[in-house]
Amino acid sequence: MSRAFVSAGYNIVDSISAADIYVLNTCTVTSTADSKARQALRSAHKRNPKALIVAAGCYSQRAEDELAQMQEVSLVVKNTEKDNIVALINNARNVDESALSRIEQPLDTVLSRCRAMVKIQEGCNQICSYCIVPKVRGREKSIPSSTLISHVNSLVSEGYKEVVLTGTQLGSYGFDLPGSSLPHLIERILQETEIPRLRVSSLQPQEISQDLLNLWSNERLCPHFHMPLQSGSNKILRAMRRKYTTDQFCKSVDFIRANVPNVAITGDLIIGFPGETDSDFKETQTLVSNIFFSNLHMFPYSKRPGTSATYLNGHVSPVIKKERFTALNEIVKDSFTDFRNKFLHTTQKVLWESHKIVNEEHYWKGITENYIRVQTKTNRNIRNTITEAKLQLLEDDCVWAIIR
Numbered sequence: 001m002s003r004a005f006v007s008a009g010y011n012i013v014d015s016i017s018a019a020d021i022y023v024l025n026t027c028t029v030t031s032t033a034d035s036k037a038r039q040a041l042r043s044a045h046k047r048n049p050k051a052l053i054v055a056a057g058c059y060s061q062r063a064e065d066e067l068a069q070m071q072e073v074s075l076v077v078k079n080t081e082k083d084n085i086v087a088l089i090n091n092a093r094n095v096d097e098s099a100l101s102r103i104e105q106p107l108d109t110v111l112s113r114c115r116a117m118v119k120i121q122e123g124c125n126q127i128c129s130y131c132i133v134p135k136v137r138g139r140e141k142s143i144p145s146s147t148l149i150s151h152v153n154s155l156v157s158e159g160y161k162e163v164v165l166t167g168t169q170l171g172s173y174g175f176d177l178p179g180s181s182l183p184h185l186i187e188r189i190l191q192e193t194e195i196p197r198l199r200v201s202s203l204q205p206q207e208i209s210q211d212l213l214n215l216w217s218n219e220r221l222c223p224h225f226h227m228p229l230q231s232g233s234n235k236i237l238r239a240m241r242r243k244y245t246t247d248q249f250c251k252s253v254d255f256i257r258a259n260v261p262n263v264a265i266t267g268d269l270i271i272g273f274p275g276e277t278d279s280d281f282k283e284t285q286t287l288v289s290n291i292f293f294s295n296l297h298m299f300p301y302s303k304r305p306g307t308s309a310t311y312l313n314g315h316v317s318p319v320i321k322k323e324r325f326t327a328l329n330e331i332v333k334d335s336f337t338d339f340r341n342k343f344l345h346t347t348q349k350v351l352w353e354s355h356k357i358v359n360e361e362h363y364w365k366g367i368t369e370n371y372i373r374v375q376t377k378t379n380r381n382i383r384n385t386i387t388e389a390k391l392q393l394l395e396d397d398c399v400w401a402i403i404r
């Protein structure tokens with residue numbers, strides 16, 4: 001969207017108070033995401049009542065009327081309309097497109113130019129019982145690999161150092177394009193582009209194959225796998241309509257670790273799915289302890305209107321969900337710390353992304369190939385470079401590194 005605005009003659013600004021238009025790309029995956037979106041829209045209007053406030057994205061797709069009724073919101077743009085967002089906004093503002101200045105703001109002042117997300121497919125055919133995504137994103141559709149290769153090549157020429165392949169169901173990439181598959185696409189990106197780092201955002205355990213893992217012998221592929229677990233109870237996984245068992249999940253984790261050295265394995269987990277008993281939760285606790293995730297994102301289950309789980313019996317009370325979250329968080333915090341401790345006193349390649357000055361000292365933040373966020377202090381400008389860094393110390397949740 002930023003690119004579309006810039007090429008139409010708009011400038012992207014950092015502060016809401018300086019903006020004529022404020023666009024929020026919303027998420028609707030949980031009720032918390034909805035409520036955060038509403039808060040952000042209200043706050044933007046409060047900070048700049050003159051700005052045109054636009055709600056775009058999945059919440060707009062799911063509940064267009066709900067957002068349109070908010071007095072702070074001037075325009076709602078659904079996912080299906082996103083490609084036309086600039087024209088819709090020009091129309092709402094009564095602006096003649098040809099009157100806009102054509103002096104393009106350089107893209108590197110708009111976008112971070114370090115890591116780029118590249119969407120390779122859209123939509124999901126799986127329909128898990130709790131998930132609203134198939135409704136807001138539609139059926140699976142892959143983007144042709146030749147389009148993606150050109151896109152990655154233009155990102156390389158703009159200076160990007162890392163590409164993250166994203167989508168809703170990456171593992172099924174290419175099912176609708178003869179001769180295409182995710183391993184094939186990754187292989188082509190590695191061969192036909194010079195992107196220094198490539199990361200795959202999310203895969204399901206049943207999608208991990210030897211063919212896929214063989215690709216990780218290429219050091220440009222980041223040793224980082226994100227696999228949503230969602231529950232450690234087979235009964236709950238069935239009710240969620242997930243397509244794997246806990247046993248298959250553990251086997252995939254072992255398989256990855258046997259093939260990819262120093263790998264980070266992160267995941268997602270839903271706490272308090274309808275019907276989750278104390279004993280189901282204990283199974284989840286045991287499984288999470290045994291897997292040693294490098295990090296785990298946990299979400300209390302929330303009802304999504306229009307999904308079948310909403311109608312299941314045995315909804316778990318918010319108090320119990322909170323207790324379970326706290327108990328599991330202790331385990332997750334420990335394994336997150338253990339993972340980072342394992343790499344202290346080793347040298348890792350870090351892509352340096354952001355910078356701040358505190359008391360005249362220059363601090364830089366970056367990310368390792370296996371997704372450890374690190375910080376260093378140097379007067380050199382290391383933005384958007386990949387350097388070797390020795391991880392020294394884990395202090396207050398921050399890994400300090402030194403570079404030569």
Ligand code: SF4
Binds near residue numbers: 124125
């Ligand atoms: S696989 Fe399940 S959880 Fe993931 S997007 Fe599809 S329906 Fe949602």
